[in-house]
Amino acid sequence: MIFNSPQQIMHGLGCLNENTFKLSKLNLNRVLIITDSNILKVGIIAKVTDLLLDSDITIFSDIPPEPALEDLVACVDVIKKGNFDCIVAIGGGSVLDVAKAGRVCAKSNKTIEELFGENLVDNAGIPLIAIPTTAGTGSECTAISIFSVGDMKKGIVSKYLLPELSIVSPEMTLSCPPNITAASGVDALVHAIESYTSNNATPMTDALAIKAVSLIANSIVKAYTYPDDLAARESMATGSMLAGLSFGNAGVGAVHALAYPLGGKYHLPHGVSNALLLPFVLKYNITLSTLVKFTDIAEAMGLETPADDMSDKGKLHHVSETLISHLHGLCRAVNIPEKISDLVPLEDIDVEYMTTEAMKVERLLRNNPYKMTHDDVRSIYLATV
Numbered sequence: 001m002i003f004n005s006p007q008q009i010m011h012g013l014g015c016l017n018e019n020t021f022k023l024s025k026l027n028l029n030r031v032l033i034i035t036d037s038n039i040l041k042v043g044i045i046a047k048v049t050d051l052l053l054d055s056d057i058t059i060f061s062d063i064p065p066e067p068a069l070e071d072l073v074a075c076v077d078v079i080k081k082g083n084f085d086c087i088v089a090i091g092g093g094s095v096l097d098v099a100k101a102g103r104v105c106a107k108s109n110k111t112i113e114e115l116f117g118e119n120l121v122d123n124a125g126i127p128l129i130a131i132p133t134t135a136g137t138g139s140e141c142t143a144i145s146i147f148s149v150g151d152m153k154k155g156i157v158s159k160y161l162l163p164e165l166s167i168v169s170p171e172m173t174l175s176c177p178p179n180i181t182a183a184s185g186v187d188a189l190v191h192a193i194e195s196y197t198s199n200n201a202t203p204m205t206d207a208l209a210i211k212a213v214s215l216i217a218n219s220i221v222k223a224y225t226y227p228d229d230l231a232a233r234e235s236m237a238t239g240s241m242l243a244g245l246s247f248g249n250a251g252v253g254a255v256h257a258l259a260y261p262l263g264g265k266y267h268l269p270h271g272v273s274n275a276l277l278l279p280f281v282l283k284y285n286i287t288l289s290t291l292v293k294f295t296d297i298a299e300a301m302g303l304e305t306p307a308d309d310m311s312d313k314g315k316l317h318h319v320s321e322t323l324i325s326h327l328h329g330l331c332r333a334v335n336i337p338e339k340i341s342d343l344v345p346l347e348d349i350d351v352e353y354m355t356t357e358a359m360k361v362e363r364l365l366r367n368n369p370y371k372m373t374h375d376d377v378r379s380i381y382l383a384t385v
């Protein structure tokens with residue numbers, strides 16, 4: 001078994017300090033900071049630039065949420081024109097994904113389009129420091145970048161995308177508005193759940209995923225309701241990092257596979273697409289072979305489980321059903337809409353299109369513990385409409 005991760009991770013309250021960059025031993029003479037306009041507006045990049053006073057800094061901030069291929073192309077142009085020693089990415093998954101892909105695309109002999117897919121990247125690129133500001137996608141710990149390409153979401157997957165250093169500082173998420181805290185937090189929870197039940201799960205990814213479930217499930221409502229609650233922010237940041245390390249190796253499953261065409265076609269935030277689909281996909285995933293895993297997840301979330309009698313399948317099934325309604329309630333508690341039609345006019349929802357496209361996301365469907373058929377996927381979308 002192979003486990004991939006960033007070369008170094010610094011994390012926890014106070015981890016971004018005057019020693020952080022010295023300890024990294026990276027050449028920081030000419031630095032490109034990649035971020036977005038909202039992050040610039042809230043001013044949190046000063047927490048980083050104040051520590052880089054000896055560096056020659058250029059800032060690129062032209063990255064929208066859920067970036068498209070064109071946004072990557074624009075960033076690669078900027079990277080190619082500068083002679084940068086290091087890239088420092090400060091933002092949510094959108095910014096981190098552009099920076100991770102940009103640093104390799106800028107040095108590749110292939111075209112950007114040729115790098116989409118699995119393990120097609122041919123070089124290590126410019127050194128990268130990733131600093132997440134959401135909790136989150138876990139992108140600071142994964143070997144994948146996701147982009148909107150037409151009406152779909154597509155990925156570049158390569159170990160060369162993994163940063164040299166990831167700095168997971170909970171303080172960077174304090175300015176995150178509640179709706180982003182909710183959507184990116186649910187995304188992190190889904191990463192943990194899907195990787196724990198993935199066909200590729202290992203003891204190592206299981207340990208990371210189950211701790212992530214407990215940290216995220218027990219702090220997401222607090223972080224949403226009280227944005228300044230530093231303890232809740234720390235649990236969320238650590239949980240999303242652990243979930244990233246887990247799903248970066250075990251993979252995610254059908255929730256993500258179905259979320260790609262939904263988010264891609266209707267431009268919904270990634271975490272919201274996941275939340276809409278989560279309960280309906282889990283209903284299929286709870287099978288005889290996953291009952292114990294779902295019971296573990298329920299326990300990590302603080303639900304009552306028959307810990308003394310794990311052989312009673314009926315009881316375990318009941319726990320799994322309770323888990324699904326608890327997750328449903330958690331999404332409502334952070335005000336994520338319940339139905340696609342809460343966000344998209346009913347007449348525009350194209351279930352056939354989404355079903356056909358989701359069935360093509362074999363890279364993720366093969367991780368799913370239950371083998372989804374075309375009819376299953378259609379029924380899930382219909383239930384979500």
Ligand SMILES: NC(=O)c1ccc[n+]([C@@H]2O[C@H](COP(=O)([O-])OP(=O)(O)OC[C@H]3O[C@@H](n4cnc5c(N)ncnc54)[C@H](O)[C@@H]3O)[C@@H](O)[C@H]2O)c1
Pocket residue numbers: 036037038039042044064065066067091092093094095097133134136137138139142143144145146147153172173174175176177180183184187270271
């Ligand atoms: N590479 C991966 O492993 C991976 C995993 C999951 C999702 N993703 C991708 O990540 C993207 C979503 O990322 P996200 O959920 O982190 O959101 P995001 O990066 O799209 O950010 C959403 C909004 O929140 C703002 N924001 C972020 N942090 C903030 C802060 N601290 N203070 C104030 N505003 C802040 C941003 O400026 C933006 O407007 C999608 O494109 C998704 O496909 C990637």
Ligand SMILES: [Zn+2]
Pocket residue numbers: 137187188191256270274
């Ligand atoms: Zn995700």
